[in-house]
Amino acid sequence: MSTDAHEAWQALQVRRLDDIPAATPLAWHVEKFTEHNDRLMNNALPADFKYDVQRGDAGDALAAIALRESMRRHVERERGIRVREAIELGATWNEVAAALDVTPDDARTLLREWADGQRNLHRFDVEGALDNPLGLSPDRHAAVLALTELGDDERAPGAAK
Template sequence: MSIGTDAYRYWQAKEVRRPDDVRTTTPLDWQVEKYREAERRLTLRHLPSAAGPTGPATAADALTKLALSESVRRTVLRHRGGTVHTALELGATWSEVAAALDCAPDEARAALRAYAEEQRQRHEDDLRAGQNPTGLSPGQYRAALALVDLADHERTPDAEHGPGT
């Protein structure tokens, strides 16, 4: 059995009652799967044959659903800046990114700045600790910040195609 399989089995059996019960490395799809299981039990409780194959709904299901709602929200927000960065690198404009986030382009730019700074710091911390550096190297950091200067409807110069093409 692989480590991934062991980790998944551990996750399936794990009780989640607080967002902090979920490690930051837990894949989003695992979180959503557990959320859906709790949601299904809670939804089925309104049917005449409420006890499905996993048993009747409990308060623990509602707490799991609440805790996972928050954990999923945190996970998505943690990845937001990196996804903004990727979208721009692949040819999205600031206006398109802002529309996807339902915010102003300057708010989207702030997400990229925060992400770039966090990743630059991670790179420096790894180097100081003598570890293989992750995050953004100084050159990658400068390239990420250069994206901030693009006009709202401007695409990256080296992006071959816009979104969806």
């Protein structure tokens, strides 16, 4: 994203989830959250603290809540794609499951659900006659589902170890 976009983000007042543009990079979320959170943490300092510090207010608390929720949703949306990438790059289902702290079957379910959602996104975009449909084409969807058929310790064909 551009420098201008980042400057606009830095100047943006966040109080609600709807204040946060959908395509905002996660790093920008963290940056803004840290500023609000630091001021809120300063509230725990004694009133006669030796140094001049900015203290948090209700606006900081609301921003922190909205930004935290936006980050949670952002990370949640990326779970499926990161699982797909890990398997395609040579991780096993046991390794992915350990990273997620779930069973291999639960990790497979996560990937299947993500792939199905991406297939639906692609289908809606194609039905809407979009030039560059998002999501997974039927062939790509089938290829992702094939990954779920790998054994717990099996690596994707052609993947590096």
